[in-house]
Amino acid sequence: MALSVVQRADDGQPDDSRSTIVLTFGGAPTPGNVMVAIISTGDFPSPGTMTPPSGWTTVDDLNQDFVGLHVYRRVVQSGDGASYTWTYDVTDNHHGVLWEVTEADVAAPINAFGKAVSGSSLTLAPSATPTVDGCLALSVYSNDSGGISGVSAGWTLDVNQDVSHPADAASRNALTSGLSAVSVTWTQNFGNACGAYIVLIEPAAAAAGGAPPMRAINPGLLSLLTR
Numbered sequence: 001m002a003l004s005v006v007q008r009a010d011d012g013q014p015d016d017s018r019s020t021i022v023l024t025f026g027g028a029p030t031p032g033n034v035m036v037a038i039i040s041t042g043d044f045p046s047p048g049t050m051t052p053p054s055g056w057t058t059v060d061d062l063n064q065d066f067v068g069l070h071v072y073r074r075v076v077q078s079g080d081g082a083s084y085t086w087t088y089d090v091t092d093n094h095h096g097v098l099w100e101v102t103e104a105d106v107a108a109p110i111n112a113f114g115k116a117v118s119g120s121s122l123t124l125a126p127s128a129t130p131t132v133d134g135c136l137a138l139s140v141y142s143n144d145s146g147g148i149s150g151v152s153a154g155w156t157l158d159v160n161q162d163v164s165h166p167a168d169a170a171s172r173n174a175l176t177s178g179l180s181a182v183s184v185t186w187t188q189n190f191g192n193a194c195g196a197y198i199v200l201i202e203p204a205a206a207a208a209g210g211a212p213p214m215r216a217i218n219p220g221l222l223s224l225l226t227r
Contacts, residue, residue: 001102001103002103002203003101003102003103003104003134003135003136003201003203003204004101004102004103004136005099005100005101005136005138005171006029006030006033006100006101006102007025007026007027007029007099007100008097008098008099008100008158008159008169009023009024009025009026009097009098010023010095010096010097010098010159010161010167010169011023011094011095011096011167016093017042017091017092017093018091018092018093018094019087019088019089019090019091019094020085020086020087020088020094021039021085021086021088021094021095021096022083022084022085023037023083023084023085023086023096023097023098024082024083024084025082025083025098025100026082027082028080028081028082029076029080029082029100030076030100030102031076031077031078031080032075032076032106033075033076033100033101033102033104034073034074034075034076034100034101034102034104034106034109034201035073035074035075035076035084035098035099035100035101036071036072036073036098036099036101036109036110036138036199036201037052037056037071037072037073037084037086037096037097037098037099038069038070038071038072038096038097038138038140038167038169038197038199039069039070039072039086039088039094039095039096039167040067040068040069040094040095040096040140040142040165040166040167041067041068041069041070041088041090041092041094041165042066042067042068042090042092042093042094042164042165043063043065043066043067043068043090043092046090047063047068047090048068048088048089048090049088049089050070050086050087050088051086051087051088051089052072052086053074053084053085053086055074055077056072056073056074056084057072057073057074058070058071058072059071059072059073059110059113059199060113060115060197062115062117062195062197063195064117064118064119064193064194064195065119065144065193066144066165066193067117067142067143067144067165067193067194067195068195069115069140069142069195069196069197070086071113071197071199072086073109073110075106075109076100084098092165093163093164093165094165095142095161095163095165095166095167096167097140097158097159097167097169099138099171101136101201103203103204104136104201104202104203104204105202105203105204105205106204108202109201109202110199110200110201110202111130111131111132111135111200111201111202112128112129112130112131112135112200113128113197113198113199113200114126114127114128114183114197114198115195115196115197115198116195116196117194117195117196118193118194118195119193120191120192120193121191121194122187122188122190122191123185123186123187123188124141124185124186124188124194124195124196125183125184125185125186125196126139126183126184126196126197126198127181127182127183127184127198128181128182128183128198128199128200129179129180129181129182130179130182130200130202131179132179132202132203133178133179134203135182135200135201135202135203136171136172136173136200136201136203137155137171137172137182137184137198137199137200137201138169138170138171138172138198138199138201139151139155139169139170139171139172139184139186139196139197139198139199140167140168140169140170140196140197141166141168141169141170141186141188141194141195141196142165142166142167142168142194142195142196143165143166143188143192143193143194143195144164144165144192144193144194145164145165145190145192147160147161147162147163147166147168147188147189148160148166148168148186148187148188148189149187149188149189150186150187151168151170151184151185151186151187152170152183152184152185152186154172155170155171155172155184156170156171156172157169157170158170158171168186170184170186172184182198182200183198184196184198
């Protein structure tokens with residue numbers, strides 16, 4: 001099986017204040033697969049502290065005015081269940097999206113990520129440059145309120161939450177265009193504070209046909225090799 005999303009979950013919660021975000025798959029994930037979660041938080045009056053489920057690794061965080069986004073990953077272990085809870089010490093509108101990905105590199109599943117923020121822009125376009133060929137791209141966008149009106153062509157809009165501080169999610173098929181930068185453009189209905197991530201999942205060697213995936217060559221080494 002190629003690098004791909006096996007299943008996805010979002011919180012499905014109404015637009016009300018809470019301090020926990022619960023994400024539940026339709027079934028228990030498979031050991032050896034990789035889980036990626038991106039949580040959207042309402043950071044009013046100021047950013048708080050997120051506590052992820054036990055065993056999850058924090059990849060990155062961003063905050064823009066009243067909007068926060070938090071990226072996490074975990075390699076599925078034997079006995080892992082279908083449901084996961086994040087706790088935030090600011091009570092507000094919080095949401096999230098969770099993916100299970102198969103044929104990812106379990107040693108370093110996140111190949112690259114990028115983020116973008118704005119206090120008022122109608123469009124936001126995070127980008128990231130992969131260091132190996134054949135990555136899977138995932139993205140989450142959130143704004144203070146107002147929802148989104150679209151996402152870049154070539155991306156599948158997986159989740160569209162028309163709530164305050166939504167976790168709107170999109171995914172793209174495994175990359176086949178080498179090591180060029182990958183971007184996604186989100187468009188919102190109103191010019192509110194917003195933030196977005198793009199995360200590139202690295203394929204396992206087996207997913208790349210049994211050989212290590214192509215990597216970018218260090219410019220200094222390339223100079224030596226071509227002398």
